[in-house]
Amino acid sequence: MQTTMRKSQTSAAIAADNASVESMATMSAPSNLHGFDLVKEEFVPEYNAKGFLFKHKKTGAEVMSLSNDDENKSFGVTFRTPPANSTGIPHILEHSVLCGSRKYPIKEPFVELIKGSLNTFLNAMTYPDRTCYPVASCNLADFYNLVDVYLDAVFHPKCIENERTFEQEGWHYELNDKDEDLTYKGVVFNEMKGVYSSPDSVLARECQQALFPENTYGVDSGGSPEVIPELTFAEFKDFHGKFYHPSNARLWFYGDDDVENRLKLLSGFLDEFDAKDVDSSIASQAFFKEPKRVVKTYASGEDEEAQKCFVQINWLLNDKPFDQETALAVGFLDNLLLGSSASPLRLALEESGLGEAIVGFGLEDELRQPSFAIGMKGVEEADIPKVEKLIYDTMEKIATEGFTDDAIEASINSIEFSLRENNTGRFPRGLSMMLRSLSAWLYEGDPFEPLRYEEPLKHLKSRISSSEDVFRPLMRRMFLENTHRVTVELKPDQKLGEIEANEEKMKLSAKKASLSSEEIEHVVAETAALKLLQETPDSPEALKCIPALALSDIPKSAKEIPSDVGSIGSTELLTHDLFTNDIIYAEHLLDMKTIPEDLLPLVPLWTRALGRMGTSKRNFIEFDQIINAQTGGISVSPFVSPIRGDPNAISAYMVFRGKATSDKAGIMHDLMTEMLFDSKLDDQKIFKQLVLETRSGMESRVQGAGHSIAASRLEAQDSVAGWVNEQMGGLDQLEYLRKLAKRVDEDWDSVVADLETIRKCVSSRNNSITNLTGDSKTLDLSLSSAEKFLGSLNQSAPASSANAWKTINPAINELLTVPTTVNYVGKAANLYKSGYELNGSSYVINKLLGTTWLWDRVRVSGGAYGGFSDFDSHSGMFTYLSYRDPNLLKTLDNYDGTVEFLRNLHVDEDELTKSIIGTIGEIDSYQLPDAKGYTSLMRHLLKITPEERQERREQILGTTNKSFNDFAGALEAVRAPSAKVSAVCSAEAAEKAKSERPDLDFQIKRVI
């Protein structure tokens, strides 16, 4: 639950239903303002929204209220919370206020909401200067419940009276026995240890702090692990008192609910406060007169390969947020420089051979002062000056020559397309809009201004077309003549990890040595008291305070996505008639079971190489520009999944995806044909770079998302589909890439031959499926070009179709070691293989485990950032996983304890209802039209019929206590010795686990 500096989303809307524009535009302010003044009202055509800015008379709290016809209603409360040090106060407070409040005095209302709400978004985020609490839901009663719990949490949290929450979420000394070593525990403490185990995060922190040495951005709002234990409860409490006040709050409402009701709900919370002078202003960082350089180190592994440097150049762009038109122009400039892989700055770095991959976020425009960053990782120390020179030389060249008309046209189209599409994925559109608005609102600007782009865009476009030189002077001002520039070098240090671990140990043993025996007894007693509290659930009576929906609020039947199944020649055709604002979304699935087993690890590289070396018709830059100028993007990726009911059945396709406005469907399909058949695959230098980049990305993933690596290892031991995915995206892929890098140098011809074989294998129309999403007019306009694409495929079955995949990895318990201070622990077994038959109640049980037993044991008392289970209903794999976990063997014991937990579990009627509703909320999750079309395709591929979905739904709704108790029996399989363990951890943790549990026969494998 933490967001540090990140790239803002370029997104805005053209509202879905223009029929009601008229009524929205003329909509008037509510007649009863419930203690608010109306400050401003505006119609925002970009979102078809009527907006009001209100100010609470008594406290000065500001409220933005936007109304349109979006059923996915959203709310957020944001406080400016500039920290003065790196103890992580804002972050720990963000976690803690969600642990019980005046009206909801239970342990974790947040978790109760996850369990039993229909929310489409529920989280909290700490930024360098603000803390943000957003929620969203399509169900009105649910929406107001969420808002009520969140408002009570921020204004009346229990954590400022009860020190235990601070200890749990922040930090505390742990001592289970007086003879043990003292340790630090705490959810945020461990979360941040995990964050800074990744050198990419260390680089981001160092760059931000070097760029802003004098204001609040110069410290770490998330918390530095070595500083977090300096934070006292008194400071923590004061911070809440100072900043969490209505006079420092910015509140946001958006969606199709009633404006007056919003105000009424808010005044219920705000009226009891008086106005207060809160100084939370964010000071501006003064511009440097001279550029600076900072050199830092990170804890690296021991291999020669791991001794790589990072270098990143950072610029501060302005002393305050940009005005709208400059913001747009700089946004374009960012897109032109880095937006696609053919953009000149990105291309120059990627093709230089000086490093493995690009780092730096490009433009950052969400904080008070915009900045820009670019650099490379995986650089040899001697090459650092060359990377810098290349960046400056490329910028100088662009500032002199300017961008080509084709590049500008491509950039304008891709920005306009994303505005038209307004595709925020699973993130609610209303919240994306709130984040945009805050970029000005938070810094005393007009909250409406960032929501408008039509006028400034029109003006900017006319400036560009009138031959005005827009970008070259901007390049000079922002970069070449800008003296506020910091170059950060990050170098490997093999000893640093050990040094830091020793410092922590010494600090802790000195602390213990300073304690009297009574004091030590006291720490032991406190540790036990905190554990007892954490492991004692709230009583059913206490839990009743959380407002809950009734089962009658839940639709009894499964929602269907419009879907027609037909054919187009010999190809199966699925169409989904949905409003998409004139955009066609197309997926063409080509059979990939034709690829020989030994070439599977090369598949991801093959997809990345397509188009990247140009085609026989145009070079890479031209190809990339025409895609961006004419479409919303084209991509290729493999899809492989087991199918339930047949352990040998696999669904495996190469998926060509594209999106474009309907008048461009023809050219989009022509470009897909060109990509598949005419892409060059023989440029050794470019391919080598792709291998290094992919390898570097995989290495970051092992350190930052070790749980997904562990899960993939376990699946590869269980099924062929799992093994195939491990070859393409797991540790086996990483090992393959390491060998491939050498093979490219030594035996390039054989690599090219393999790439061509893959092309040949997936170019057949045999077994192909086409999936199209758009309204009927858009679909009609796209069909003939889809047919043309399919017609270009080989019409006969490929010769190699006899290939059968059959390998799986041997079943072992594995410890994968990397330089890290936290663990990722996985354990799994296949429930179908031990006779379990799928029942919808398993979804309810799995969700319940993640919010009760595993949450309490692995996260709350174990101190991990996360602990959960995953049940794959297609393969039958049940997997326990932990995330940024200080424990290893203890976590395995907790996993095993799940069986007894479920066996003895008895939940009352309300709890059961809540779990069922939460599960239904998840399976009914809100989707934008492209996601709906894709989901429907997946159901078709995995043979999930509407009848089966309805049956599953009825089983969910019919879940009883007996279902929980019975599932304990199924989970015996994951407790049995035949279940397997895979964990990502440090070498030290691995040795310790191996010697403590010889019975598990751990195989240790060094990864980094």
Ligand SMILES: [Zn+2]
């Ligand atoms: Zn967090």
